[in-house]
Amino acid sequence: MKILVCITNVPDTTAKISFTDSDTKFNKAGVTYICGPYDDYALSRAVELKEQSGGTVTVLNVGEADSEQVIRKCLAIGADDAIRVNCEPTDSYFVAQQIAAIASQENYDLILMGRESIDFNGGVVHGLVGEMLGIPSLSPVMKLDIDGKTARITREIEGGKEDIEATLPLVLGCQEPIAEWKIPNMRGIMTARTKPLKVVEPTGDDLTVTRKFELPAPKGAVKMIAADEVEKLVDLLKNEAKVL
């Protein structure tokens, strides 16, 4: 089985978010970058499937050169090779186009990625890629088992989940608990250094462009209410906050 796993290089979940250049650029100073947590689930499941039934796992990142540290970590976890499309990923349609261009050159049985990136939170790239390749796309996937050409999937829906049966090839947006996160071991880290990482240039245009960033208005001071005065809280929620 040939699996393509698309990963994002994103600020750590605890990173302090700020902007520079009159709020037009993300401030990378002091920020640790990680592989998107949902992408990590996708990669871990891909490596598990490879361990079960053979095949290859290719990691794809649409990103700039500073993504390579995260790409090497994915190779250390068990991917065989990697491709980086050299550009700044800011528009969902543009990113999907890069993935579809790479995917259409090979016959991947599965294209896995996180349900969304944790920087722009779009959650639409898997659907775009599926449409561009003319194959089904499903997200968020919590469980994935493969039996020959058939995939048995559990997808989360509002207030529950649904069971799905579909035929490969498929594009899937993944989330927990599809697999246990994997931590690279020493042998993995050593071999990752020499695994192939191909860099290609992007094609196509952005359909959106970010003009400005903003931070939320600072929260006012919290109003404390004594534990034996809950009636006061009800009154404030009704008459001051007007949410009841």
Place this chain on the structure above:
Amino acid sequence: MSVLIFVELDNGAIKKSSLEAVFYGSEVAKAQGTSATVLAIGASSDSELSKAGNFGAKKVLHANDSKLDQANIQAYASVLSAAVEKESASVIVLAKSSLGDAVAARVAGKLKASIVSNITELPDLSSGFKVKRSIYTGKAFAVVEMLSDKKILAIKKNAVSPVETADSAQIEVFTPEVSEADFTVKITGTHKASGTVSLPEADIVVSAGRGLKGPENWGIVEDLAKALGAATACSKPVSDLDWRPHHEHVGQTGIKVSPNLYIACGISGAIQHLAGVNSSKVIVVINKDPEAPFFKAADYGIVGDVFDVLPKLTKAIEASK
């Protein structure tokens, strides 16, 4: 040029978040000097669908082919694309949800449309077409200009506060051809909690964490939620421990909610949890630890034992009705 709004049906009724999308789309249509049309797919009634008129739509296209009763992403995307063509729509609006996002993404792929998700307010049409989206899981916003002719906007809950009118919408049955090729994905089972308020749709959310000490203690959380007509939610450790189902987990890697009121009970407020709830209008935190970081993100706080405060609060809310 017109605005098309895709609404989702729940047992034939238009979802509340979709009515917000209808109002949003109608406001965009007004600003552009055009009209708003709604597309509803699946079984429903004319009286239910005409509700879209109260929120500003002039017309409702109803695709009621029984093949479409079960939500199928590819088939719904084909129907929505056909409706876009029929109405010569240039702006497509929908509420962000697991179905909405999936359908919208495929339609964007079909039409080469720009697509922006998590939109938090009406667009700025003063120069170009600019929308504001929530990014970094609610920790920032981006103002994005949409450059293509066709634009798809997935809006976040509370992006607008709808004003209802007595206007009605004209209903038209819509029967585009649906191809068998769109039905290769088979839904073999659905497991859905019944009789509870849907979490992403809820105006009020009562959420609890490890401070509840065990799943057997959730009764006091459910009682408070019931008194408020609220949905229940939980923190990540609680869902990891299987005290509550995963679809109730709010936070960075769970559901992101933006209700009018979020009440956090016995949750310390790790940055990953805050990321999922920080777009709530009003946050109440109840925790016995006065140093809990959540108080810094709260509007109202009570330092106290949840086992003591929650039943009292439930009583006070019942009494105030």
